[in-house]
Amino acid sequence: MIVVTAAGGQTGTAVVRALRARGEQVRAVVSRRGPRPELTGLGAEVVVAELTQPMPWADILAGADAMYLIWPNFDPDEAEGARALFGEARRSGVPRVVYHSVLRPQARVMPHHAAKDRAEEALDASGLSWRVLQPCAYAQNFDDQLPQVAATGRLRSPWGLRTAQSLVDLADVAEAAAVLLTEDGLDGGTFEAVGPEPLTAPRLAELIGARLEREVTVEDVVPRGEVPQAYAARCRRLMFDHYRAHGFTGSPRTLTALLGRPPRTYAAHLAELEIPA
Incomplete structure (x- = not known):
């Protein structure tokens, strides 16, 4: 059985889905009581717990055979809260912990990256058997904007026109994450999850235009x-300032090795969406 925290968010739900597709039993931790059809429909056991x-x-x-620790986005308590949860996992004898970090957490000009960097440091000193996943920005980050793009x-x-991001599909x-949670021979590893191509905003516009069949x-x-x-607003502003200056790209080779195939392209992601006009 695998425990997944922040399971009600888009990342947690996606990880639960991937684990259930492998036949794993999942205990999905959510922060508030109430119906969770997106999780119960997958066959997960839903429990309520506040990480902080x-x-x-x-x-x-x-x-638990493993725990996947996702911390809610832009939360100022992440570094110390993750340290405390690592201690709880060690005292409970959890055999494996995987931490959901971010690509280049050492870029400490972004406070939420700095928090994940400190959490990774705490994990290394925790006495646990651990792995770390470091995703780039998601392809899904632009989905909410697409109906407006279709209309206008x-x-x-917000990150300019010149620098690029290597958007990775959340799936x-x-x-x-499911590989890191279930397969042997990966302990002590830090694994980048990066999409297959660097995409500037003009290139994204070109791909979206092709999908929408309009300029x-x-x-x-x-x-x-x-x-x-x-805190949250500061994180977002400094993140986009950093992206504007430096971009947010990396190599897809580590993710390719984990998946046993190339990561999905942004065009493939767009092809699966229904975008209202």
């Missing part, structure tokens, strides 16, 4: 004003 609150994690981790013919880019990330142009949304002080 003291509670009897021994009950949640009882009988404009794609908004590939989830499949890689799509890019609007460079340049941030204005000072960097916000609120």
